[in-house]
Amino acid sequence: MGNxxxxxxxxxxxxxxxxxLPGIGTLTVHVEACKKAIxxxxxxxxxxxxxxxxxxxxxxxxxxxxxxxxSMGIKPDYSLDLGLGGATPVAMAQHAAMAIDAGxxxxxxxxxxxxxxSLHLLPKQGMGVTRAYHGGVRDGCEDFEDxxxxxxxxxxxxxxxxxxxxxxxxxxxxxxxxxVATRKHANMNPSATMYSKKLTLEDHQKSRMIIEPLRLPxxxxxxxxxxAFVVTSAERARNLKKKPVYIMGMGNHQxxxxxxxxxxxxxxxxxxxxxxxxxxxxxxxxxxxxAQIYDCFTITTLITLEDYGFCKKGxxxxxxxxxxxxxxxxxxxxxxxxxxxxxxxxGMTHVTExxxxxxxxxxxxxxxxxxxxxxxxxxxxxxASTHASLVLSNRPS
Amino acid sequence: xxxxxxxxYTKPLxxxxxxxxxxxxxAKEHALKVQRCDDCGAWNFxxxxxxxxxxxAKLIWTKVSGRGHVYSSTTQHHPILPSYTKDDLPYNVSIxxxxxxxxxxxxxxxxxxxxxxxxxxxxxVYDDVTDQVTLPKxxxxxx
Numbered sequence: 415m416g417n418x419x420x421x422x423x424x425x426x427x428x429x430x431x432x433x434x435l436p437g438i439g440t441l442t443v444h445v446e447a448c449k450k451a452i453x454x455x456x457x458x459x460x461x462x463x464x465x466x467x468x469x470x471x472x473x474x475x476x477x478x479x480x481x482x483x484x485s486m487g488i489k490p491d492y493s494l495d496l497g498l499g500g501a502t503p504v505a506m507a508q509h510a511a512m513a514i515d516a517g518x519x520x521x522x523x524x525x526x527x528x529x530x531x532s533l534h535l536l537p538k539q540g541m542g543v544t545r546a547y548h549g550g551v552r553d554g555c556e557d558f559e560d561x562x563x564x565x566x567x568x569x570x571x572x573x574x575x576x577x578x579x580x581x582x583x584x585x586x587x588x589x590x591x592x593x594v595a596t597r598k599h600a601n602m603n604p605s606a607t608m609y610s611k612k613l614t615l616e617d618h619q620k621s622r623m624i625i626e627p628l629r630l631p632x633x634x635x636x637x638x639x640x641x642a643f644v645v646t647s648a649e650r651a652r653n654l655k656k657k658p659v660y661i662m663g664m665g666n667h668q669x670x671x672x673x674x675x676x677x678x679x680x681x682x683x684x685x686x687x688x689x690x691x692x693x694x695x696x697x698x699x700x701x702x703x704x705a706q707i708y709d710c711f712t713i714t715t716l717i718t719l720e721d722y723g724f725c726k727k728g729x730x731x732x733x734x735x736x737x738x739x740x741x742x743x744x745x746x747x748x749x750x751x752x753x754x755x756x757x758x759x760x761g762m763t764h765v766t767e768x769x770x771x772x773x774x775x776x777x778x779x780x781x782x783x784x785x786x787x788x789x790x791x792x793x794x795x796x797x798a799s800t801h802a803s804l805v806l807s808n809r810p811s
Numbered sequence: 812x813x814x815x816x817x818x819x820y821t822k823p824l825x826x827x828x829x830x831x832x833x834x835x836x837x838a839k840e841h842a843l844k845v846q847r848c849d850d851c852g853a854w855n856f857x858x859x860x861x862x863x864x865x866x867x868a869k870l871i872w873t874k875v876s877g878r879g880h881v882y883s884s885t886t887q888h889h890p891i892l893p894s895y896t897k898d899d900l901p902y903n904v905s906i907x908x909x910x911x912x913x914x915x916x917x918x919x920x921x922x923x924x925x926x927x928x929x930x931x932x933x934x935x936v937y938d939d940v941t942d943q944v945t946l947p948k949x950x951x952x953x954x
Contacts, residue, residue: 557825557826557835558831561944561946563892563918574883576885625885625887626886626887674856
């Protein structure tokens with residue numbers, strides 16, 4: 415490992431409007447995001463020979479990457495639909511780099527889009543939550559969850575939150591600090607779903623429980639929208655329109671398949687995955703100017719910050735307090751507003767936001783992390799079971 | 812615990828596939844069984860084709876004690892499906908760790924949801940929700 419360090423770069427990013435986009439088809443949002451990313455890179459569609467998708471689970475297609483590619487006139491030499499849940503966008507950057515390194519493609523678009531907010535499927539009577547909310551797709555454990563009224567993702571993460579509180583004394587207020595910090599960033603980002611909605615810690619504490627211990631603002635949004643990025647070689651990147659953002663380190667780890675066979679719920683795949691990424695990059699948590707941490711729930715951010723070595727295991731609750739993870743703080747986290755307050759596009763915008771921060775000047779001045787040179791992105795998904803990490807930098811060495 | 816079968820049970824039921832059918836069959840017989848490896852003795856759950864410890868295919872459905880403790884506990888306040896009404900809320904959803912070491916998701920019943928705590932000793936109770944399906948649930952037990 416280590417030979418891909420700095421050899422590949424993200425050269426284009428594209429984001430559609432997010433929030434509720436009624437009347438716009440899933441495929442249209444995909445194509446719009448791809449086109450924006452390709453234009454941003456200064457490439458022609460004909461120069462794209464690879465495409466990776468992460469099909470929207472509420473509206474699944476067969477051979478989805480091929481469908482998306484041909485919807486915009488790409489005849490790919492390399493295309494795949496990847497399925498690691500919320501870890502997929504980060505994993506896509508890794509797979510794109512690997513495919514280019516293997517000679518299978520030269521420029522790969524990675525995309526995720528969804529119409530989850532408007533195309534919300536009404537569950538059929540008797541159908542379990544897992545299938546109802548995932549377009550009928552099985553997850554392998556639904557027989558042992560759905561009959562007990564488990565709410566899929568929120569249920570799994572509430573188990574993790576309850577354990578974290580039990581083992582380390584973490585409080586609901588500390589989870590609230592994550593929600594508030596993330597919301598402050600969204601309030602600075604006009605494209606965020608929650609741009610004009612403030613959230614205080616008091617609001618968080620008064621909000622209704624969804625699955626105790628998780629309250630409504632501890633849960634991410636349901637969104638329509640799409641985002642995409644383009645990966646190519648570092649060499650080619652230097653001759654393109656935008657400042658390249660180099661892929662310095664990659665990691666990936668899936669420690670279990672179900673919360674029922676997890677050894678622990680308070681250390682997740684990020685502990686291994688981040689170590690792999692740091693090792694490849696030759697960098698560590700102290701070198702990071704920001705972190706874009708997958709935040710399907712506030713507890714995910716808190717656990718991942720520990721797993722990534724920003725604080726010791728069990729100290730995440732204290733770490734996220736006092737503005738430490740806000741822009742201007744010690745470690746700005748989710749500078750776009752995250753899945754909690756920007757939009758839930760499976761973490762695709764965590765990658766695009768990291769790229770924009772590292773280019774400098776691509777975000778509103780008050781959101782720009784000053785002199786950002788290195789950042790880390792986490793992807794997390796499944797049943798808290800999948801994880802991928804990416805260290806990015808605007809310097810190739 | 813049994814549910815009268817004159818009304819239609821509308822909440823989700825296990826779909827059952829070849830891998831997990833024996834589990835539900837044993838629940839129906841009120842004698843819950845979990846896969847145990849005949850080679851290394853490891854208990855395996857959720858069900859799988861090979862032992863997760865030693866990859867042996869000799870997994871024998873073996874009766875479990877039905878005793879355990881709460882590993883993690885949550886309270887569901889939000890109606891997740893139309894079949895969950897106000898009368899059902901709030902309800903407990905827990906991960907129960909059985910004495911055999913396997914963890915199962917279930918409901919702790921027989922006490923208000925806010926009284927279910929991590930570490931609490933529990934024992935199995937069979938809820939015959941339909942003529943065909945019995946859901947293993949858990950209730951508090953004296954330590």
